[in-house]
Amino acid sequence: MTTxxxxxxxxxxxxxxxxxxxSTTALRIIxxxxxxxxxxxxFAYEGAVNLTMKGQAAHPNxxxxxxxxxxxxxxxxxFISGLFGMSGEAAKLDWAVCGLCADERGAGDWIEGPxxxxxxxxxxxxxxxxxxxxxxxx
Amino acid sequence: xxxxxxxxxAYRGTVEExxxxxxxxxxxxxxxxxxxxxxxxxxxxxxxxxGQDASGLTIGGVPxxxxxxxxxxxxxxxxxxxxxxxxxxxxxxxxxxxGDLIGGIQTVARSGVAGLFDKHDTVWYW
Numbered sequence: 001m002t003t004x005x006x007x008x009x010x011x012x013x014x015x016x017x018x019x020x021x022x023s024t025t026a027l028r029i030i031x032x033x034x035x036x037x038x039x040x041x042x043f044a045y046e047g048a049v050n051l052t053m054k055g056q057a058a059h060p061n062x063x064x065x066x067x068x069x070x071x072x073x074x075x076x077x078x079f080i081s082g083l084f085g086m087s088g089e090a091a092k093l094d095w096a097v098c099g100l101c102a103d104e105r106g107a108g109d110w111i112e113g114p115x116x117x118x119x120x121x122x123x124x125x126x127x128x129x130x131x132x133x134x135x136x137x138x
Numbered sequence: 139x140x141x142x143x144x145x146x147x148a149y150r151g152t153v154e155e156x157x158x159x160x161x162x163x164x165x166x167x168x169x170x171x172x173x174x175x176x177x178x179x180x181x182x183x184x185x186x187x188x189g190q191d192a193s194g195l196t197i198g199g200v201p202x203x204x205x206x207x208x209x210x211x212x213x214x215x216x217x218x219x220x221x222x223x224x225x226x227x228x229x230x231x232x233x234x235x236x237g238d239l240i241g242g243i244q245t246v247a248r249s250g251v252a253g254l255f256d257k258h259d260t261v262w263y264w
Contacts, residue, residue, distance in 0.1 A: 017154055024153045027197045061156070063165045063214070072203045076154060082198020 007091075008039040010129040012122060014137040016047030017076040023051060026135050027079050034086045034093060041125035042095040043117065047137065049102040051076045052095070052110040077111050084113035096121040141167075141174040142258035148181040152206045153192060158185065160264045161211050168218050175221040177246070177254060183228045185212055188240040209240050216242040223254060 011030060015022040030040050044051060058073035060066060080095070087093035096117025102108050108116075126132045145160050152158050161176070168174055178185055185208045192205040216222055226245045229236075236245070246254060255261050 018151045018159075020151055021149055021153060024151075024195075024197075028195075031197050061162075063157075063162055063169070063211075066204075070204070071156065073156060074154075074197075074200050074202055079197040079200050082200040084198070086198055 004039075005128060006130050007037065008041065008129045009033050010041040010043070010122075010125040010132040012043045012045060012132065012134045012136075013048035013051065014046045014135065016050045017056070019047070020138070022135050022137075023048070023076060026133075027076070027083065029133070030083055030093070031086070034083065034091045037090045039092045040094070041129060042093070043119075043122035043125060044095065044097045044101075044114070045122070046098070046101050047105075049097050049105060049107045049110075052080050052097065052114045053077060053107055054109045054111050081111050081113065084111075087113075094125075096125070139173065139260060140258045141172060142177055142254055142261045143174055144177045144179060144261065144263045145182045145185070146180045146264065148184055149208075152208060153195065153202065156202075156204055156206050157211055158206070158208055161185070161208070161215060164220065165211070165215055165218060168215070168220055175258065176215065176223065177251070178222065178224040179228055179251075180225075181228075181232070183224045183234065184232060185209065186222065186224050186229075186239045186243045187234055188238060213240050213242070216240075225251065 011026055013023060013026055017023060033040050056075035056077040058068045060068045061071050083093055095114040097114050099116040099118055143164050164174055164176055188209050190209045195202040212222055221244055223244045223246045225248055227248045
């Protein structure tokens with residue numbers, strides 16, 4: 001095992017945003033890994049392609065009578081954009097979006113950082129990582 | 139038409155949403171005039187526990203400045219006239235004593251749930 005393998009983790013995601021705590025947990029793990037100098041490869045599969053949609057918008061909360069500004073809703077796209085801000089020489093974040101999954105959902109317009117990918121990227125990721133964490137939909 | 143809305147799956151996207159989607163929807167429907175009550179069962183009985191704190195989360199340097207406050211959302215529903223029931227045995231299974239619950243929660247035995255169904259015209263199971 002090479003040093004780069006030992007310092008790289010792969011995470012596979014399937015959940016769409018706002019439906020479960022799975023993606024929040026995954027983002028926390030990715031954040032922690034990057035802070036510890038561990039590079040992270042992400043394969044966003046099926047509903048997870050929506051996590052990085054550029055068009056995600058914060059909204060007001062009519063139940064609480066709060067404005068969008070007061071709610072300061074941190075969309076998953078904002079969180080992930082922040083994670084890309086942590087990516088650099090010490091630890092790199094590579095985020096491959098399943099292209100066919102994005103096509104069928106019309107989810108091709110994503111924030112800066114993720115790239116179009118395929119299951120082949122996921123397989124390559126697993127070969128280049130010390131371990132792979134699967135966070136499947138339930 | 140009276141509605142009994144059953145919430146069973148707890149903490150489903152609550153951090154990303156800043157609330158629980160069904161409690162939020164229920165409050166919106168109540169504000170729109172719905173005659174609606176809520177039954178918390180399974181893990182969702184934990185929504186009735188007071189003093190929940192989901193603050194302090196930051197991902198990628200982006201802080202969650204407005205975390206979910208589910209117990210306060212349940213209190214707001216009660217204040218709006220929604221009766222909120224919680225299954226007693228589910229509370230006991232999770233080790234939640236009565237004293238940990240917010241005020242106004244109506245506990246109901248599992249054997250009494252069918253009776254609640256009878257008291258409402260329709261049941262929505264989320």
